[in-house]
Each structure stands twice: as structure tokens, then as C-alpha cells.
Amino acid sequence: MGAPLSDKSCIGDVGVTVGNSHIGVVELSSMVIWALMELEKVQMEVGKIGNHNVTTENRVLEEADKIPEENGFLRSLQQHSTLWNTKVASMSRSFRWVPFLPVQPGDTFLRALLLLAKHTLKVVPVMDPIGKKVTGFITEDTALRLLSQCSGLEWFDAIAEKALHEFKFEDNKSSRGMLHLNGANTVLDAVSYMWEHKAECVPILDHKSEKIIGNMRVTDVWILLDNADVFKRRRFAVINFKDFIWSMTLQELLSIDIESNHARTRDEDERDAMISPAALYLTEDWRPKMSDVATCKLDETLKKLMWRLMRVHADCGFLVDEDMHMLGLVTLHDIITQFIPSLTQFSQAPPGFFLT
Numbered sequence: 001m002g003a004p005l006s007d008k009s010c011i012g013d014v015g016v017t018v019g020n021s022h023i024g025v026v027e028l029s030s031m032v033i034w035a036l037m038e039l040e041k042v043q044m045e046v047g048k049i050g051n052h053n054v055t056t057e058n059r060v061l062e063e064a065d066k067i068p069e070e071n072g073f074l075r076s077l078q079q080h081s082t083l084w085n086t087k088v089a090s091m092s093r094s095f096r097w098v099p100f101l102p103v104q105p106g107d108t109f110l111r112a113l114l115l116l117a118k119h120t121l122k123v124v125p126v127m128d129p130i131g132k133k134v135t136g137f138i139t140e141d142t143a144l145r146l147l148s149q150c151s152g153l154e155w156f157d158a159i160a161e162k163a164l165h166e167f168k169f170e171d172n173k174s175s176r177g178m179l180h181l182n183g184a185n186t187v188l189d190a191v192s193y194m195w196e197h198k199a200e201c202v203p204i205l206d207h208k209s210e211k212i213i214g215n216m217r218v219t220d221v222w223i224l225l226d227n228a229d230v231f232k233r234r235r236f237a238v239i240n241f242k243d244f245i246w247s248m249t250l251q252e253l254l255s256i257d258i259e260s261n262h263a264r265t266r267d268e269d270e271r272d273a274m275i276s277p278a279a280l281y282l283t284e285d286w287r288p289k290m291s292d293v294a295t296c297k298l299d300e301t302l303k304k305l306m307w308r309l310m311r312v313h314a315d316c317g318f319l320v321d322e323d324m325h326m327l328g329l330v331t332l333h334d335i336i337t338q339f340i341p342s343l344t345q346f347s348q349a350p351p352g353f354f355l356t
Contacts, residue, residue, distance in 0.1 A: 001219070002027040004100060004125060004134050005088065022134070025098040025123060026088060029218040032073075032225065033195050034091060036234075038083050039076065040188070072228035102127040103138070109146060112138045117337045122315075140315060140332040147339060148306055159338055160303035164296055167338065170319055170328030178329045181216075182207035183251030187224070188235035190216045190250060201316050203326060204250050204290075211324040214254045214291040217315065223257060230256065257290045288313040295320045298327065306335060 006021040078084050101115050102125040112124050116138075126136040150156035180203045181189055193202050194216075201217040224231045233248035248256075294308040294317035305317050309332065319328035 001029070002098075002123065002137075021132070022100045022102070022125070022127075024100045025125065026091075027098060027122070027218075029221050031091070032221045033191055033218065035073075035077055035083060036188075036191055036221070036224070037195050039080070040235075042080055042083070073225050073231045076231070098122065100125060102134070104129050105135070109143075113143060113147075113336060113340060116140055116143055117333065117340050120333055140336065141310075141313070143336055144306060144332055145310055147336070148310065151303065156339070157303075160306065161301050163299050163301060164305060164319060164330075165298040167302065167334075169330045169334060170298070172328070172334065178203070178326075180205050180326065181250060182210075183213060183249055183254070185250050186235050186247040187230060187233070187250065187253055188247070191221065191234070194218055200331065201314075203293075203318060203329075204254070205326070212293055212295065212318055212320060212326055214250070215293050215314075215316075215318075216250065216253075216290055220257075220290055223253070223260070227256065227260070254291050293318060295324070296330075297321070302335065302338065305330060309335075 002025050004022050005024040005026055007023045008021075098121060099119060101119055101121065103112050103115065104127060106129075115121055115124050122140055124138045125134045126138060127133065128135050147156070151160065179193065179197070181193065182205045184207045185204075190202050190204075193199065199218075201215050203212050204214040204216060205211060206213050224234065230248060230253065235247050289312075292312035292314070294305065294312050294314045296305040296308065296317060296319060298319060309315075309317050315332050317330045318326055319330065320326055
């Protein structure tokens with residue numbers, strides 16, 4: 001899902017690390033979305049050059065100029081050496097790297113929670129203080145599961161048993177700025193939305209009833225790597241005056257996602273075991289279905305929302321009314337912050353890292 005970044009200037013001539021060489025964490029999903037948007041820029045430029053007689057938004061490409069996309073995302077990226085050979089440092093001009101704020105094996109879980117909450121992190125690296133190597137990561141999802149093991153304790157239940165309307169999540173910044181797409185939008189629409197708004201997910205509504213039917217998360221860009229047809233049909237394209245590539249709608253993507261997950265779907269007993277104290281680890285080869293959405297009504301408790309988020313392995317949940325119409329958004333960060341009273345008033349975002 002990601003990798004720590006190191007500063008080569010901190011590495012000595014004989015390969016010995018001088019001080020802490022780690023300067024950040026780069027997420028795979030961010031790199032994939034960056035590459036997709038860069039490919040779109042190339043596509044637009046090729047379209048302008050490929051046929052000067054076409055003035056429509058969807059320009060016709062000459063066969064010689066057409067970007068080969070039949071073999072999938074990575075092969076298409078390899079066709080463009082400028083993109084394929086882009087240095088990681090150069091990407092800092094386009095998207096934010098996650099700051100590197102580690103904990104050590106001897107640190108408390110509270111310290112990890114403080115870092116996640118105060119600095120709006122998705123992941124906290126665990127570093128060996130002797131070898132100066134990253135030995136693991138604590139994610140927001142892991143933190144939520146560990147917190148849930150405190151269920152039954154007075155301090156935990158005093159917060160978790162509150163109704164969601166008491167937290168005013170529907171009035172927070174995430175909810176106020178929340179947009180949505182419907183099932184008729186294209187895959188590229190969703191990717192572009194997440195890129196433009198730096199969003200972790202985008203809700204998908206039925207275009208007729210406006211009820212929530214799914215959500216696309218940044219981690220769902222994996223499907224564009226795994227499925228060449230999804231990548232090829234992520235948007236409408238005109239090959240020539242007779243041949244078209246019809247774009248894949250989000251409704252179609254939801255169906256494909258369900259089918260691709262079917263072979264790997266765990267039974268209910270195994271899913272329940274994931275929430276038990278004996279099975280806090282995450283199985284890496286399983287990605288939750290886009291149609292598995294964690295929803296709650298305002299009169300339901302924070303604890304219920306936490307369990308639903310863990311059950312579907314989601315990093316955000318949605319507040320809905322009785323008719324499943326959206327009212328707001330709740331992220332894992334929103335929930336974790338509730339359990340750290342000293343940080344609940346932390347409203348100003350921390351200074352950005354690697355921003356230009």
C-alpha cells in the first residue's frame with residue numbers, strides 16, 4: 001500500500017545511515033491516481049496533434065498517435081518514458097507525501113493515536129531504534145480495531161455509546177464539502193474527483209432514487225491495475241469515425257467489483273473473526289467490495305458505526321436518513337479524535353509536507 005521514503009544525502013559513502021534518513025511515506029494509491037491524471041494530459045495533447053480537423057472535446061486520434069491501452073495500466077505507462085522514468089522526488093510537485101512520524105516498539109498505543117489524530121495521518125511507521133529500519137505500520141484501521149477492544153470499559157463506552165447526532169458529524173468540514181457521483185458517471189469521473197478534492201472516497205448514488213449504492217475509495221484504483229478492460233474503458237474515447245470505446249459507468253464497475261471479489265469473499269464467521277482480539281492482523285489480498293458501504297442513522301451510536309466500518313473494512317462511513325439519502329460523512333480520523341479529548345478542538349490543519 002505504500003513505502004517509506006529515504007533521503008540519499010543521509011546515507012554515507014559506505015552505505016551507512018547517518019541519522020534518520022526517512023523523510024516521508026508515499027502511498028501507492030496516490031501514485032496510481034497521479035499516473036492516471038498524467039496519462040490524461042498526454043492523451044489530450046495527442047488528441048490535439050493527432051487530428052487538426054476535429055474540434056470536439058473528444059478528439060479523434062490517428063492510429064499512429066493513439067495511446068496503446070489494450071494491455072493495461074502498467075504497459076500503457078511504459079509506453080511513455082517521461083512518465084515511467086519520473087523520479088519520486090519530482091512527484092512532490094503534484095501530490096502530498098505523508099510525513100514520516102514514527103513510533104518505536106516500546107512506545108505506547110496512546111502515542112500512536114496522538115500522531116494519527118493530531119497530524120491527520122493514515123499510517124504511523126514502527127521503527128527499530130537500533131537498526132533504524134521500518135519494521136511495520138500502524139494504520140487508522142488497526143487503531144480503530146484496537147480501540148474497539150476497550151468496549152465495556154467506562155471511559156470508552158462514555159464516548160462510544162453516544163448517538164451520532166451528538167457529535168455533529170453532519171456539520172463538519174468533510175460533510176459540508178462532500179460531493180457525490182451517480183451510477184451513470186464514468187470511472188475517470190471518480191478518479192478525477194478524488195484527485196481534485198484530495199478525497200479518500202466518493203459516494204455513489206443511484207441516479208434515479210439518489211440512494212447510496214456504493215463508494216469508490218482511493219484504494220479501489222487497484223482494480224484499474226488488475227483489470228485491463230476497466231482501465232481501457234475508464235472514459236469515452238473515439239478511435240476513428242466508426243469505432244468507439246464506450247466508457248464504463250460506476251454502476252458497471254460495481255458489478256465487476258462484486259464478481260472479482262466473489263472468489264475471495266470470506267464467509268461471515270471468518271469476517272467476524274477479523275474483529276476478535278486474536279485476529280487483529282489484516283489479510284493483504286482482500287479488498288472490500290465497493291458496494292459494501294458503512295451507513296448509520298443519526299440516532300444510532302458511534303460504537304455501531306465503528307463495528308460497521310470494521311466489518312466492511314472501510315475508512316469512511318456515511319450518515320443517512322430513513323430513505324438511505326446521504327446526510328454526512330464520518331472518517332476514521334473523525335472517530336479516533338473523539339477518544340483524545342485534548343485534540344478535539346484541533347481545528348487548524350498541520351503545516352503541509354512537500355507542498356509546492
